[in-house]
Amino acid sequence: MSTIISVDTTDVRFPTSLQLDGSDAMNPDPDYSAAYLVIRTDAADGLEGHGFVFTIGRGNDVEVAAIDTLAGHLVGRNVEELLSDMGATSRLFMHDSQLRWLGPEKGVMHMAIGAVINALWDLRAKREGKPLWQLLAALSPEEIVDLVDFRYLSDALTPEEALEILRAAEPGRAEREAELLANGYPGYTTSPGWLGYSDEKLARLCREAMAEGFTQIKLKVGADLDDDIRRLRIARETCGEGFPIAIDANQRWDVADAIAWVKALEQFDIKWVEEPTSPDDVLGHAAIARGIAPIPVATGEHAQNRIIFKQLLQADAIGFMQIDAARVGGVNENIANLLLAAKFGVPVCPHAGGVGLCEAVQHLSMFDYIAVSGSKEGRVIEFVDHLHEHFVTPVVMQNGSYMAPLAPGAGAEMHAASVAEFTFTR
């Protein structure tokens, strides 16, 4: 029996705006940051749980304050009780009647809860000596269903339907795990596509992406239509006919603008249009999807919770679901999102990049492959090649694929030296 003795938070910020990495139509100068937490216990094993909220600079301190507020729920609690029933632990935070007012289930407080839940999963995975994906993929369908909060989902997905989905994927788990360990999970890269890069750099990065084995790239669009046409032409000519190229507007448009803009780009054979408008606008996404069909809409990195994803699926608004490891209420809510996607037959292609998002989200796609959807078809995880060096177990890419991580944990742990070097002080 052991007890949580501390929850330490740090405001970590990398000055990425100095290099224009990560610039897009809505985020011209992000400083990739993490509100980072470490949970420590009095257990003899000395294991810690690490988690974070990803932000792009200003306001990272507010996330730190939110996690600090949650720490009061954690310190002094029995570790085994929390970790053995992560469904109940997740609800403990989600349903706190006073904290709920700050959302409910959205924004700063929800992301902070997600970071805490993820840190507890990290600790549990380390205790079990497994990477998170393997821990989750070994749970029974009943245990997985117990992790999910079905509140507000039952008109689209019931616990019984979730069980059916999970049971249908039970045969073949072992084969898929072996296949995953051999071949990894396919990635795609956004590295060529940031706004602010020269045409020459764009073409060079497209060539490099293909040489590295990526089977899809993505370009940021939405700031200037002529630029977008020129950049897409370069990308298409460089990559050749048939090579999947997605575009990402980062919420730049209203509904009519989105449809008109995408129509002007459809000549370039677009794999998907990402975040065409406000992430809150389910009906807007549905209208855009109808207006640009057969080009599919993709969204999710700013989808605040499972209730938005449910509606996007109900409204036939998305062809791809892009979960994010650090936006919603942690691993548990993302399992709900994976189950919703499976119910509606929509592939999940996670958002990643930022700080540690690749390291974290790969576990969810790998779990999905083994135990939920049972398929990698039409599925790719975003990959951006920066800031991985700050993580203790950085992603391993081979031939454009994420190789299954083998180290115990959820992937969120940063080097102490990196945390110390990039701790933000005013």
Add this chain to the structure above:
Amino acid sequence: MSTIISVDTTDVRFPTSLQLDGSDAMNPDPDYSAAYLVIRTDAADGLEGHGFVFTIGRGNDVEVAAIDTLAGHLVGRNVEELLSDMGATSRLFMHDSQLRWLGPEKGVMHMAIGAVINALWDLRAKREGKPLWQLLAALSPEEIVDLVDFRYLSDALTPEEALEILRAAEPGRAEREAELLANGYPGYTTSPGWLGYSDEKLARLCREAMAEGFTQIKLKVGADLDDDIRRLRIARETCGEGFPIAIDANQRWDVADAIAWVKALEQFDIKWVEEPTSPDDVLGHAAIARGIAPIPVATGEHAQNRIIFKQLLQADAIGFMQIDAARVGGVNENIANLLLAAKFGVPVCPHAGGVGLCEAVQHLSMFDYIAVSGSKEGRVIEFVDHLHEHFVTPVVMQNGSYMAPLAPGAGAEMHAASVAEFTFTR
């Protein structure tokens, strides 16, 4: 020319949970709280801008941290520039590319931005020597349209359509202002309906509400169906046939539960069903509205922004829009909400109660009456009779109506002694 010299924040919490005031199906023990801010300038007039975020206890410190982060955008700025173009000032905060990641436009950071915007309006109204409602109602249609951020609205409401609505309401402004000054704006009371009150107290408070001139009451429901039936029977018998009684589930239900539960209560002649499910679930509200018709659905106190309201209207999901003074991005976004409601012909019946919400939101309904919808028909402002004594210009109720406030400002200023007495310390 003057400059902002300080933004001071205070974590104010009232221990309301000790008395069960404010208890409902989702919020059993709220401690009504305010993350309170005061903007001071170096102007000789000594005037201050006051604003707040309302919360129900835990997490109020996180709102204080969020406002503190915004203070950096304010201190040192020219006051006249900010106040003379409040549309631009609002966009300055809303569109901050880094802070946007924490929402966008939702939750902790959005509410903090709303509080700052409201405090600036308070300062401007004091400088102009007018109550906020009167200041807003004297603006030209063009000036009002300039206050609104139409991003993500244009598929439902364009600036041109907003201008038309406002121009149509220009004739008769003076008459309506005179009528308002004479008769006030009708209120309804939730005081009888909190869970946790005895049946005797419920009946007594129903009688008192009618005696005080209120023309509608509201009961909290959703914790236990048998209790709800018993309490509604008492209320209906006490108030008599035809007296409007609304019910409020505070997000308790999933879609199917909501329809079944309300069907079991429809015998009591329900004015509206408030917050039947998640405030994020536009499609769920629409399904419930179809399932319980002709009983209308009402929601809004947790609607995170204008984009959710837009969709609720587009989907025919609400019969009443319940704006809240301290949930969205301040006065400016609430003007967008009022214009959306006018466009779709849905009456606005604001949420109030809490700490200072009555004092703040009355200005918006009065402005709506004079300059936007031009009507009080079918419209009532919620009233709860507690904590008004802490405000410098508390609401004045006469015969169940809010009398138009005459003091300059937006109504948010608390007595310094109250702030000092209820400042929260761990």
